[in-house]
Amino acid sequence: GDSVTQMEGPVTLSEEAFLTINCTYTATGYPSLFWYVQYPGEGLQLLLKATKADDKGSNKGFEATYRKETTSFHLEKGSVQVSDSAVYFCALSGESGNTPLVFGKGTRLSVIA
Amino acid sequence: GAVVSQHPSWVICKSGTSVKIECRSLDFQATTMFWYRQFPKQSLMLMATSNEGSKATYEQGVEKDKFLINHASLTLSTLTVTSAHPEDSSFYICSARVQGHQPQHFGDGTRLSIL
Numbered sequence: 392g393d394s395v396t397q398m399e400g401p402v403t404l405s406e407e408a409f410l411t412i413n414c415t416y417t418a419t420g421y422p423s424l425f426w427y428v429q430y431p432g433e434g435l436q437l438l439l440k441a442t443k444a445d446d447k448g449s450n451k452g453f454e455a456t457y458r459k460e461t462t463s464f465h466l467e468k469g470s471v472q473v474s475d476s477a478v479y480f481c482a483l484s485g486e487s488g489n490t491p492l493v494f495g496k497g498t499r500l501s502v503i504a
Numbered sequence: 505g506a507v508v509s510q511h512p513s514w515v516i517c518k519s520g521t522s523v524k525i526e527c528r529s530l531d532f533q534a535t536t537m538f539w540y541r542q543f544p545k546q547s548l549m550l551m552a553t554s555n556e557g558s559k560a561t562y563e564q565g566v567e568k569d570k571f572l573i574n575h576a577s578l579t580l581s582t583l584t585v586t587s588a589h590p591e592d593s594s595f596y597i598c599s600a601r602v603q604g605h606q607p608q609h610f611g612d613g614t615r616l617s618i619l
Contacts, residue, residue, distance in 0.1 A: 423606050434510065434597050435548075435610040442606075480547065484606045491538050492599075492608050496547045 393418040397481045397495035404471055404502050412466040412498045414481035422483040424457055424464040425492065429478045471502045507531055508600050510611025518619055519590060525583045525614045527598030533578035534600035538608065542595040554581055588618045
């Protein structure tokens with residue numbers, strides 16, 4: 392079945408550091424790919440998405456490119472802030488769009504001033 | 505953007521009590537809703553999928569008599585934890601979408617603590 396693998400955390404960075412959180416997937420066909428963010432005590436918020444190969448999703452300085460050849464959707468940000476501290480989940484939706492999201496295990500990011 | 509409201513955000517109750525959690529889509533018609541459970545520092549575990557007007561489809565290992573799901577309208581789904589016990593304490597999150605469309609939109613979650 393479909394699956395998502397993302398790098399284990401926690402990740403601790405200093406403010407203004409460069410962030411990469413790796414995400415790879417296994418799926419048939421052409422899934423849609425997502426990054427969600429969860430702040431402490433809250434639900435999940437959609438951060439960005441990409442629905443086809445070579446699409447780049449971007450939001451709030453974060454970006455990720457849908458790489459079909461490497462089945463990857465790595466999350467990057469050039470300069471993190473303390474307010475970016477949260478748990479980040481990579482997820483995919485099967486090609487049909489009718490199945491629930493499949494989530495990675497989440498990566499906890501802590502940014503220190 | 506699409507908004508999903510979940511209520512209550514925090515519940516503390518005695519063992520043996522039944523607890524109802526509501527999930528509402530505020531500005532779109534959610535043909536499909538999902539209920540997840542999240543343990544501390546872990547990912548989301550899908551409990552069940554419900555389509556409006558149909559019985560919920562439960563994931564393997566989830567007791568349907570324990571976790572009652574009702575999706576009677578296009579904007580409301582409820583999860584009732586019946587005769588809750590301390591092991592049911594968890595963070596429950598609902599999610600909603602229009603069937604066949606992405607993304608899923610999430611509520612803010614309900615923290616359930618059973619004493």
